[in-house]
Amino acid sequence: MRRLSIAIVVVAPIIREGVATIIGHNPNLRIVGAVDSIAELQVLMRSTEVDVVVVDVALQRDIEAEAELQTLPIVGLQSSLIAPALQRRFSHLATIYTPEEELHRMLIEAADLPAEHNFAESHELSERERDVLVLVATGLTNKEIASKLNISPHTVISHRKNIVHKTGIRSVAGLTVYAVLNKFIDSEKFQ
């Protein structure tokens, strides 16, 4: 895999340096900057490409105020309780207790999210995502769905990631119930 460029925005210097050290243990992850404010992150991003940012969740409102950050994959670093509604901006949430390997996994997964994904957008499914959801619910594999909709398996996977993100439901069984409750699927199709 390609080496990912990671920026860190954490106010407390001890935690900031600690997180940078732990991320640096993974050879696939490279720290391109560790700063203490969103303003400094923006300065950094003007000169450096960043794949994923680790941000102290206390800076949530500062991120939302900046339109240019809305499509950036962000892993939140949680040091206090945070309302679920505020967690949506973060693709993953780490705490100061998160094991090293888990933090590495979160960063790699965050970078892998579809590039066109906008984390601040509506959680309503697009028409294409509904099509994919119905076919997932009826038990088809990614390959079968791709063939049926005339799209690539990679695009199906990308739609599935968006569906999981928007619905908050991970299991196929749960997605099936979601499709039924939202009337995307009727009893005839369900047999």
Next chain:
Amino acid sequence: MTKANITIGSVVLSPEMKLYELIDAAPVLLSIFSRLNIRLPFGDISIDEMCRRDGYSTELFIELCAIHIDPRYRPNEEQLTENMLPEVIGYLRASHRYYAEHMLPHTARHLEDILKHCDELSERVLRHFYSDYVRYITAHFDEEEREIFSLLDSSTASSANFAIFDMPHADIDDRSNDIASLILKSLPEAAPTPLRCAMLQDVYELRDDLRRHSSIETYLLRPLVVKFLKRA
């Protein structure tokens, strides 16, 4: 293990702490008392006095309380002693019973109240989804009892299948979150809000308790089994 204090947030757990102080500081611990069938009223009895009276290790009881208050708490493995293993297994077995006899049926009753307000297909898929969730959890418990807990009864055990702890816990957590998401976002409007809230409280309580259960297995049971197998 020395009888040292453990600080979790603003709660300082110590052998001298009175049980009424403990519950007052962390009511979430009531479920431990329920599954261990610890006698009430407490009067002025301390943690240490209760443990000596009922035959529990004070140190282990405090570790269990610490994980229940904050599942991110990590016990010091070096201070865990092998004689704690039967007690941890006893606690986990009691927890399995508590889920099977109390928490899962309680949640199922609230689900049935909600299903009365759903159309036939929604009712069918939701009931099936919950039954499947319960089957998955109980099958996982059965497997743990068979593969891990039974090691204690064997004098020749030399290895344990620790994979049992890993994937199912993440999967159970995902399924718990799926149920909550479905009730929060997609349940038909006809289902009254108080019923939804009652069900959601059950689901979140169950999810959080299963997370604690998972932490106890990973950070107390697993190191103790490793010590047990080394000796065997």
